[in-house]
Amino acid sequence: MSYVVEMLNIRKEFPGVVANDDITLRLEKGEIHALLGENGAGKSTLMSILFGMYQPDRGTIRLNDKDVRISNPNVANDLGIGMVHQHFKLVENFTVTQNIVLGSESRKFGLVLDLKSASKRIEQLSKQYGLNVDPYAKIEDISVGMQQRVEILKMLYRNAEVLIFDEPTAVLTPQEIVELGKIMKNLIAEGKSIILITHKLKEIKALADRCTVIRRGKSIGTVEVAETSEATMAEMMVGRQVVFKVEKKPAAPGKRVLHVDNLSVKNSKKVLGLKNFSLDVHAGEIVGVAGVEGNGQTELVEAITGLLKAESGSIVFGEESITGSSIRERIEKGIGHIPEDRHKRGLVLDYSLEENMVLEVYRKRPFSRRGLLNKGAIRDYSAGIISSFDVRSGQGGQSIARSLSGGNQQKAIIGREIELNPDLLIAVQPTRGLDVGSIEYIHKRLIEQRDKGKAVLLVSLELEEIMNLSDRIAIVNGGELIGLVNAAETTENEIGLMMAGVKKGERA
Numbered sequence: 001m002s003y004v005v006e007m008l009n010i011r012k013e014f015p016g017v018v019a020n021d022d023i024t025l026r027l028e029k030g031e032i033h034a035l036l037g038e039n040g041a042g043k044s045t046l047m048s049i050l051f052g053m054y055q056p057d058r059g060t061i062r063l064n065d066k067d068v069r070i071s072n073p074n075v076a077n078d079l080g081i082g083m084v085h086q087h088f089k090l091v092e093n094f095t096v097t098q099n100i101v102l103g104s105e106s107r108k109f110g111l112v113l114d115l116k117s118a119s120k121r122i123e124q125l126s127k128q129y130g131l132n133v134d135p136y137a138k139i140e141d142i143s144v145g146m147q148q149r150v151e152i153l154k155m156l157y158r159n160a161e162v163l164i165f166d167e168p169t170a171v172l173t174p175q176e177i178v179e180l181g182k183i184m185k186n187l188i189a190e191g192k193s194i195i196l197i198t199h200k201l202k203e204i205k206a207l208a209d210r211c212t213v214i215r216r217g218k219s220i221g222t223v224e225v226a227e228t229s230e231a232t233m234a235e236m237m238v239g240r241q242v243v244f245k246v247e248k249k250p251a252a253p254g255k256r257v258l259h260v261d262n263l264s265v266k267n268s269k270k271v272l273g274l275k276n277f278s279l280d281v282h283a284g285e286i287v288g289v290a291g292v293e294g295n296g297q298t299e300l301v302e303a304i305t306g307l308l309k310a311e312s313g314s315i316v317f318g319e320e321s322i323t324g325s326s327i328r329e330r331i332e333k334g335i336g337h338i339p340e341d342r343h344k345r346g347l348v349l350d351y352s353l354e355e356n357m358v359l360e361v362y363r364k365r366p367f368s369r370r371g372l373l374n375k376g377a378i379r380d381y382s383a384g385i386i387s388s389f390d391v392r393s394g395q396g397g398q399s400i401a402r403s404l405s406g407g408n409q410q411k412a413i414i415g416r417e418i419e420l421n422p423d424l425l426i427a428v429q430p431t432r433g434l435d436v437g438s439i440e441y442i443h444k445r446l447i448e449q450r451d452k453g454k455a456v457l458l459v460s461l462e463l464e465e466i467m468n469l470s471d472r473i474a475i476v477n478g479g480e481l482i483g484l485v486n487a488a489e490t491t492e493n494e495i496g497l498m499m500a501g502v503k504k505g506e507r508a
């Protein structure tokens with residue numbers, strides 16, 4: 001068998017961590033090869049090596065049976081290797097064509113750019129691969145899904161034969177994910193070869209031919225996807241059996257903790273994002289909010305946590321109205337928040353992990369006394385969270401938050417919020433970007449909060465997560481509550497219809 005790419009015995013060490021330890025990955029021509037591993041397993045590092053962003057400490061890379069040295073991304077491009085990164089590298093106020101041509105022709109030939117013929121070629125590529133991208137559109141005017149396609153076009157424009165996708169579905173809606181799957185199949189049909197980084201087993205099952213699993217920097221093995229169950233791949237990934245179905249007893253709801261009454265909220269664009277919305281959450285229950293992204297979830301959460309103000313209506317927490325309370329007052333009263341945007345609202349990226357773990361409580365005992373910080377207490381408290389939530393980093397509590405992988409940042413925030421043991425925990429997309437092992441753990445901890453008699457409001461775009469965890473499910477559409485159902489008495493289909501705006505009983 002000859003391979004398009006062979007990465008043999010690759011090693012890469014960062015301060016305090018061996019990110020890749022003797023990893024081997026072989027890519028066949030015309031296959032979609034999944035690279036599966038937990039957060040921090042070393043996937044991005046391995047692909048960054050293939051793309052020339054890092055040099056391996058040891059190991060060889062072979063392309064079509066020849067040894068190569070990929071000293072930087074330009075060399076990778078010239079060798080026919082392209083990569084779509086987790087965070088796109090596009091210039092907002094440039095057009096699609098300008099972005100694609102940037103650093104390509106200009107670098108190679110130093111010619112005045114012929115944007116018109118470039119646009120033609122982009123249009124043609126877009127058609128050939130079913131991408132549906134307008135070469136003249138400005139990046140700032142197109143959706144994230146479209147921006148990703150621009151990144152794909154960038155690779156195709158440079159004649160890439162090997163395409164690397166680093167967790168491409170993390171930023172997409174369910175519909176866009178389906179579209180991306182089709183695009184990948186088109187790419188394969190045209191003879192390209194793909195490496196797909198993901199930790200979603202369903203996606204691997206749907207798209208990939210083979211799958212290489214790495215765990216904590218080491219190769220675990222490569223399997224034929226069609227012959228391997230999701231459970232087996234999950235076990236290879238985390239090193240133990242994973243329970244997919246969440247075990248939980250029936251809820252025993254107690255008194256009302258949160259009462260949202262006829263609430264209307266304007267969003268940052270001054271549009272009413274939430275309209276006359278009412279919902280109660282009781283102690284000892286998980287209420288899930290299901291909906292397509294952008295249907296009022298953000299406004300609801302930000303109004304409850306105090307980030308947005310209510311236009312009308314009220315929010316009662318326990319016995320008290322908190323409609324006009326400050327963010328800090330709400331935290332003090334017992335509202336915990338796992339935010340949607342962990343960079344903007346969750347962590348201070350330039351602080352250490354330790355400092356981040358006490359952001360809300362550092363003024364209190366035992367963390368400060370008479371205005372002085374008690375470093376020892378902070379260290380012990382953080383170490384507890386880091387160990388129970390398995391937050392992996394190079395230098396433990398001393399690591400700068402920015403240096404952690406996204407999934408580990410997420411685990412840190414969740415750990416911090418659960419540790420505060422709030423009467424109401426608002427969990428927004430708590431497992432986005434996490435691998436199955438971490439998802440399982442976080443689900444258990446959310447149910448544990450419920451069983452301790454706490455109220456949990458769960459907002460998620462993953463319908464499966466909502467169905468598995470919630471006792472009751474509120475469905476939002478266009479900023480309104482379109483339905484409220486008992487989880488035990490509904491189906492994914494029924495909720496899916498309501499998410500699309502069809503009220504219960506309205507279906508002909």
Ligand SMILES: Nc1ncnc2c1ncn2[C@@H]1O[C@H](COP(=O)(O)OP(=O)(O)O)[C@@H](O)[C@H]1O
Nearest residue numbers: 014017019038039040041042043044045404405
């Ligand atoms: N530039 C870097 N400097 C220091 N440590 C890094 C760097 N990039 C990654 N790491 C560490 O290497 C390990 C593997 O990270 P990464 O390859 O990003 O994992 P994955 O993509 O599988 O989530 C992690 O422990 C991460 O913290």
Ligand SMILES: [Mg+2]
Nearest residue numbers: 043044045405
């Ligand atoms: Mg990664």
